[in-house]
Amino acid sequence: MLKIALDLDGVLANSISVWLKIWNESRNDSLKLEDVKCWDFWKGLGITSNEFHRIFYKTWKNWQSIPPTEPDLLNKVALLKELGEVDIVTSRPKNTKAYVLKWLRKHELSDNNVVFVNIRSKKSELGYDFYIDDSPVNAEEIASAGKYVALYDRPWNRSVKESERIKRVMNLKEAHSFIKTYMLRR
Ligand SMILES: [Mg+2]
Structure with a gap:
């Protein structure tokens, strides 16, 4: 089989949409899904991998909004x-x-x-x-x-x-x- x-x-x-919402609210930014043009896009935001994952944890903690x-x-x-x-x-x-x-x-x-x-x-x-x-x-x-x-x-x-x-x-x-x-x- x-x-x-x-x-x-x-x-x-569609978890990245909530990731971006958290990012936008905390950084007064306006990133959209279409702006995420590569896999490691967070590097372009000047944040560490840890910070990227921390926001992803927050995203899933807000599972109801995903x-x-x-x-x-x-x-x-x-x-x-x-x-x-x-x-x-x-x-x-x-x-x-x-x-x-x-x-x-x-x-x-x-x-x-x-x-x-x-x-x-x-x-x-x-x-x-x-x-x-x-x-x-x-x-x-x-x-x-x-x-x-x-x-x-x-x-x-x-x-x-x-x-x-x-x-x-x-x-x-x-x-x-x-x-x-x-x-x-x-
Ligand atoms: Mg995937």
């Missing part, structure tokens, strides 16, 4: 499950686990297995065949590992070029089509 790793931040949860990336996640994830075994796989630090689980419950996704990847591990090294992810770094690593990734289109991954193993998708339905096409070709 095909094993599919479904990412959380940026793919199911919107889903698209409506009706329950049915869209259910469709993916027709193609294989789907785990929600996240590199979130474990200190946000309780908030993540609450968010998943709110969006009717708590039936899914959730995997918290150790900070020192790479997602690409885990035993999945297919990934749905928004990270440009993960996408390249997954492709290099000989696996496939549906790259969930976000402003910060637009520099990633498509290949046989990397397909840009605009939503979960397109990710579903990509995986299905692959299965039919096998």
Whole structure:
């Protein structure tokens, strides 16, 4: 059975929008989602990685305000499950686990297995065949590992070029089509 790793931040949860809201309110700034043009955009803000993660912790502490990336996640994830075994796989630090689980419950996704990847591990090294992810770094690593990734289109991954193993998708339905096409070709 095909094993599919479904990412959380940026793919199911539009957490960066809340990150930006916290940033804008505390720094009197007006950054928008479209302004986040690269993965390590926070470097351009002149903050440390620690500060970036501190705001991300605050973001998840405010889990109730994190919107889903698209409506009706329950049915869209259910469709993916027709193609294989789907785990929600996240590199979130474990200190946000309780908030993540609450968010998943709110969006009717708590039936899914959730995997918290150790900070020192790479997602690409885990035993999945297919990934749905928004990270440009993960996408390249997954492709290099000989696996496939549906790259969930976000402003910060637009520099990633498509290949046989990397397909840009605009939503979960397109990710579903990509995986299905692959299965039919096998
Ligand atoms: Mg992500």
